[in-house]
Amino acid sequence: QLQLQESGSGLVKPSQTLSLTCAVSGGSISSNGYSWNWIRQPPGKALEWIAYIYHSGSTHYNPSLKSRVTISMDRSENHFSLKLSSVTAADTAVYYCAREVSGGGQFDFWGQGTLVTVSS
């Protein structure tokens, strides 16, 4: 059974960079047919898709966040990562990593989510 687990700093100061990693077990991020995604949810608000990276390494970003976001993968460690720069309080959210079945839009496996708070 595929499992995803987010990790990273739970508290980030304004203007700094948020860094998160999603460790994948029970499957390989190098497998064809999937993309690996970051999705966030501010407290009490809706889900917001952030970015994805394909098994090939190609990436796509939410246009509203594109200038501040970088997604990357480490095939040897079987994990992928998110960096969000110049954070503000508006970036406070639960951040989820999720697998998508390429092209179909099925986010079929999710991590449990990790709360990141932006505060001084």
Add this chain to the structure above:
Amino acid sequence: QSALTQPASVSGSPGQSITISCTGTSSDVGGYNYVSWYQQHPGKAPKLIIYEVSNRPSGVSNRFSGSKSGNTASLTISGLQAEDEADYYCSSHTSSSTWVFGGGTQLTVL
């Protein structure tokens, strides 16, 4: 990209049916059969319940069904049960090769 439009809340009594709409544009919902629906209980990660407009993953109850007409997708839950009380989100592929979610709908089982 703008969030897809969902009603903020819907409610129904046990045994009844409810429908949640998800309205987008021809650049997302209307342009692709890549609409998914997710159920989220408080404090939990979302769970996929419908993909590609009307397909159910293995293990999801057949009380959940999906459809689409033009720029609006719909999720119908029949035979409402107390355990269905949750937040529901739609998502769609976009013409920019990105994904967009709806604003979410809170379902209350009366």
